Amino acid sequence: MAVERTAAVVIGGFPLGESDRVVTFFTRRFGKVRGVAKAARRMRSKFSGALELFTLGELVFFDGGRSELVQVDHFDIERPFGGIRADLGRLGHAAWMAESVARLTAERDPHPAMFALLSLALAAVDGGASPSRVAVVFGARFVDALGHRLRTDACVLCGRGGVIAGGRAAVDVDAGGTVCPSCAGAVGGTLSVAAATIDALRRVRTARWGDVMALPLGTAERELRAILEAHVTRLAGQGSRAARFLREVSRSLPVSEAP
Amino acid sequence: MAYYPEPVARLIDALQRLPGIGPKTAQRLTFFLLKRPFDEVRELSEALVAVKERIVQCRTCFNVTDEDPCRICADPVRDTGLLCIVEEPNDMLAMERTGEFRGRYHVLGGALSPLDGIGPDDLKVRELLARLDAGRTREVILATNPNVEGEATALYLAKLLRPLGVRITRIARGLPVGGDLEYADQVTLSKALEGRREIG
Numbered sequence: 148m149a150v151e152r153t154a155a156v157v158i159g160g161f162p163l164g165e166s167d168r169v170v171t172f173f174t175r176r177f178g179k180v181r182g183v184a185k186a187a188r189r190m191r192s193k194f195s196g197a198l199e200l201f202t203l204g205e206l207v208f209f210d211g212g213r214s215e216l217v218q219v220d221h222f223d224i225e226r227p228f229g230g231i232r233a234d235l236g237r238l239g240h241a242a243w244m245a246e247s248v249a250r251l252t253a254e255r256d257p258h259p260a261m262f263a264l265l266s267l268a269l270a271a272v273d274g275g276a277s278p279s280r281v282a283v284v285f286g287a288r289f290v291d292a293l294g295h296r297l298r299t300d301a302c303v304l305c306g307r308g309g310v311i312a313g314g315r316a317a318v319d320v321d322a323g324g325t326v327c328p329s330c331a332g333a334v335g336g337t338l339s340v341a342a343a344t345i346d347a348l349r350r351v352r353t354a355r356w357g358d359v360m361a362l363p364l365g366t367a368e369r370e371l372r373a374i375l376e377a378h379v380t381r382l383a384g385q386g387s388r389a390a391r392f393l394r395e396v397s398r399s400l401p402v403s404e405a406p
Numbered sequence: 407m408a409y410y411p412e413p414v415a416r417l418i419d420a421l422q423r424l425p426g427i428g429p430k431t432a433q434r435l436t437f438f439l440l441k442r443p444f445d446e447v448r449e450l451s452e453a454l455v456a457v458k459e460r461i462v463q464c465r466t467c468f469n470v471t472d473e474d475p476c477r478i479c480a481d482p483v484r485d486t487g488l489l490c491i492v493e494e495p496n497d498m499l500a501m502e503r504t505g506e507f508r509g510r511y512h513v514l515g516g517a518l519s520p521l522d523g524i525g526p527d528d529l530k531v532r533e534l535l536a537r538l539d540a541g542r543t544r545e546v547i548l549a550t551n552p553n554v555e556g557e558a559t560a561l562y563l564a565k566l567l568r569p570l571g572v573r574i575t576r577i578a579r580g581l582p583v584g585g586d587l588e589y590a591d592q593v594t595l596s597k598a599l600e601g602r603r604e605i606g
Contacts, residue, residue, distance in 0.1 A: 159521055163426065164426040165426065190582050191582055191584075191585060193589070195589075195590060195591040195593075195594050196552075196553075196591050196593040196594050197591050197593075199553060199554050199593070200521070200554045201554075202593075224591055224592055224593065227592060227593045229593060229596070232554055232557050232558070233557075233561070234561075235558060235561055235562060235565075238520060238554070238558055239520050242520030242521055243520075245521065246520075246521055249521075388520065388521060388522060388523030389520040389521065389523075391523050391525065392518070392519075392520040392523060392524070392525050393520070395525030395526055395527055396518070396525060396526065396562060399525075399526045399527075399531075399566070400562070400565055400566060401565075401566075401569060404565040404566075404568070
């Protein structure tokens with residue numbers, strides 16, 4: 148039985164049996180790993196609050212090699228990211244990021260760059276950056292890292308340039324990028340966005356993290372969010388639960404209190 | 407399961423639909439029941455049916471009960487000005503075991519969970535607002551679990567109820583009685599420090 152040690156972020160979990168818990172980690176060395184944490188739900192568990200969602204820590208686990216589930220030995224908290232849990236907007240956006248990683252990455256498929264991106268994004272939300280902005284930047288870079296970058300330099304259907312018409316562009320996430328006006332008319336169901344949004348998408352992919360957080364995006368941020376949500380939904384094959392949660396919470400709270 | 411007699415296979419199949427019970431445990435339980443006296447097994451089956459036939463949800467607090475309103479809601483000695491919000495009926499029972507709380511309860515039927523897609527519409531939030539509208543409540547105690555879901559629910563309810571002008575409190579979080587400080591994680595310890603109280 149191999150004992151492994153790696154940095155990891157808790158990205159999900161569910162109760163198992165009387166007092167155990169199955170926890171999903173996104174780890175630096177092994178990618179997504181699911182493990183059983185024995186007695187984790189007991190009040191005096193050795194894990195205590197360490198296995199809470201979004202916690203970054205040092206994971207030690209046993210891998211018997213006979214099951215997909217490893218045995219969690221301990222998880223030492225490095226950063227609890229408590230600030231995320233203190234605000235519904237931060238929680239919802241961070242949950243969208245964790246859900247995207249949990250759904251779109253394979254188990255035991257190491258991706259250190261993606262781990263760094265998730266850790267950086269959670270730290271930014273925890274530190275008080277706009278959760279919506281962080282989610283957009285994370286989403287754009289995450290789909291790129293997965294190898295599903297949306298093409299924006301030409302029409303993905305006919306290959307011709309000139310995808311901007313009248314200051315607007317059409318995005319077809321099923322086809323994988325922008326489509327020209329004539330193809331958009333033919334396929335239907337495209338997302339119509341401002342030309343500035345396409346430009347913003349290019350910039351959030353490549354600009355330095357600090358710079359992109361300060362970029363004035365205006366309404367492009369909302370449109371980018373819509374594109375990325377549709378893209379992630381298409382890749383996952385189902386709508387995001389965290390996005391639904393955010394919509395429901397925003398709708399039901401007084402405007403002054405909505406995330 | 408073709409090698410089992412049909413009633414045995416049916417019971418194994420039924421048992422393994424229960425939470426935390428896999429095929430092996432279902433099989434073990436089935437053979438355990440086969441060995442027990444007939445009366446004991448009949449008692450179990452009658453208890454199962456009675457639970458479904460006689461237990462309802464209290465229309466006031468959404469606790470499980472065999473009479474509606476439940477005994478707590480119907481108790482005239484209980485303080486109607488104190489309302490304790492819990493996630494599940496089991497949490498209410500845990501609070502009752504303390505013998506410290508003499509107010510009433512409201513069972514939400516779960517907690518907000520962004521990863522499971524559980525939003526306010528899936529909980530008894532509208533019903534809570536209707537109860538508070540009656541105007542007798544002085545204080546709402548948010549006794550949801552001290553985890554991400556419970557904290558999110560408490561945060562949401564605090565925001566939602568603030569305009570109603572009632573006092574909103576949250577149960578304390580921190581170290582368990584009999585625990586060792588040395589083994590507490592930093593989140594639990596910081597919550598314990600946050601919630602410190604003057605002594606003496």
